[in-house]
Amino acid sequence: MVRPEQQVLDLRTTPSSQLQSVAFNAVKNLPVHGSLLLLFAETPDWVMQSLNLCLRNNLAWTVAKMVDESWEVLVRRAEEVPPTDVIDVLKREHKRLDALFAQVIHLTDRGRLDDAAQVMREFVTGLRVHLDIEHGMLVAAIRTPPDVQGVNPSDALVQEHSEILHQSTLIELAFADPGSQVSTVSPLLAILAGYLSKHELREELVMLPIWKQALSRAPQAMQDALLARILKLLEYGKHE
Numbered sequence: 192m193v194r195p196e197q198q199v200l201d202l203r204t205t206p207s208s209q210l211q212s213v214a215f216n217a218v219k220n221l222p223v224h225g226s227l228l229l230l231f232a233e234t235p236d237w238v239m240q241s242l243n244l245c246l247r248n249n250l251a252w253t254v255a256k257m258v259d260e261s262w263e264v265l266v267r268r269a270e271e272v273p274p275t276d277v278i279d280v281l282k283r284e285h286k287r288l289d290a291l292f293a294q295v296i297h298l299t300d301r302g303r304l305d306d307a308a309q310v311m312r313e314f315v316t317g318l319r320v321h322l323d324i325e326h327g328m329l330v331a332a333i334r335t336p337p338d339v340q341g342v343n344p345s346d347a348l349v350q351e352h353s354e355i356l357h358q359s360t361l362i363e364l365a366f367a368d369p370g371s372q373v374s375t376v377s378p379l380l381a382i383l384a385g386y387l388s389k390h391e392l393r394e395e396l397v398m399l400p401i402w403k404q405a406l407s408r409a410p411q412a413m414q415d416a417l418l419a420r421i422l423k424l425l426e427y428g429k430h431e
């Protein structure tokens with residue numbers, strides 16, 4: 192049942208060749224705390240997945256099949272919907288940490304080194320909690336077999352994390368140096384930016400599917416308890 196104030200886009204008679212672009216134009220600027228109800232004649236799965244990919248996983252939606260065989264999809268911004276599982280939380284944390292680090296680079300580029308140093312501290316605090324979760328709760332509990340080259344992906348992950356922490360410490364020290372300048376900090380930021388994005392990509396492609404599969408085999412009560420523990424550690428909602 193559609194509420195009178197609900198924004199609705201009826202795509203039931205839109206030709207399938209135009210579905211994607213019409214829906215994209217409607218959802219790309221979803222307002223904060225807004226939602227949009229899309230009506231489809233056919234199953235909306237592929238359209239929604241494709242829209243979500245185009246919008247960098249920023250969409251959350253629920254699907255309902257109507258008695259007349261049409262489909263209703265309620266779309267919201269992903270960050271406004273509570274996390275559904277541990278993997279969802281980790282991905283959101285990657286985005287949040289990336290945004291903080293991008294802010295450090297932006298402030299440094301503008302010569303605002305004190306502000307950049309402050310955001311860098313926030314980034315490192317968040318990073319340490321993130322890594323504690325991945326090491327203490329996931330790597331410690333979920334065994335991973337070596338890949339074809341004989342490298343255990345968990346060991347590779349832990350090594351990459353220590354490298355990220357090491358580079359972060361160097362940047363914090365560079366900011367803390369009374370003679371710090373944009374030209375001394377920027378190259379260190381550029382190195383970590385590259386390393387971090389490669390690491391996150393590898394982690395999302397290799398580790399998250401392994402963890403997701405392992406967690407899905409655990410009893411639901413255990414999955415819920417782990418999610419609650421992680422959300423508490425992250426003080427979830429504090430950053431919103």
Ligand SMILES: [Fe+2]
Nearest residue numbers: 281321325394
């Ligand atoms: Fe991670």
Ligand SMILES: [Fe+2]
Nearest residue numbers: 325352390394
């Ligand atoms: Fe990581």
